[in-house]
Amino acid sequence: MLSRIAESLYWIGRYVERAEDTARILDVHLHRMLADPWTDEEVACRSLLAVMGSAPDQLGAVGVTGVVERLGLDTTDPGSVLGALAAARENARGSRETVSAEMWECLNTTWLGLADARDRIELRGVHPFFQWVRERCCVLAGLADTTMSRDEGWQFLVLGRSIERVDMTA
Secondary structure, X not given: OOHHHHHHHHHHHHHHHHHHHHHHHHHHHHHHHHHOOOOOHHHHHHHHHHHOOOOOOOOOOOOHHHHHHHHHHOOOOOOOHHHHHHHHHHHHHHOOOOOOHHHHHHXXXXXXXXXXXXXXXXXXXXXXXXXXXXXXXXXXXXXXXHHOOOOHHHHHHHHHHHHHHHHHHO
16 A cells, blocks of 8 residues: 555544544533533633644634634634545545545535535534534444445554544543
């Protein structure tokens, strides 16, 4: 296996896991803030940004909208949900010969579905959006397990997912 392909598969696994975990953490954190009316929004948002490794703005106030924008919708940051899915798609594009057609279709369809993410959040709220992201990531993980041979490529993909899960849990 070419090192370029191994690296791409590894990063696909990491980025998809990162998108799923970030969506899950954001969703749970935002629900927790809604459930507890005594929570100081700025303190909670700053601590969430710190835990996720994204330094909060030093000067301005930090709120839910800013956190969702930075950790959810920032396409330039591979640590955000959209950024991670964009990076996963780009890595899959570079290794199309080893990624199954179903996996590519799932990643591409997910990416195309993210084009109206801001509008979808404004219309329906963040919970349905993050739920959709988690479902799409689970579909991709299932497709990887069912459509890829259990060879080195699959092992690199699983390695990337596993390392990202450890990193997000620790």
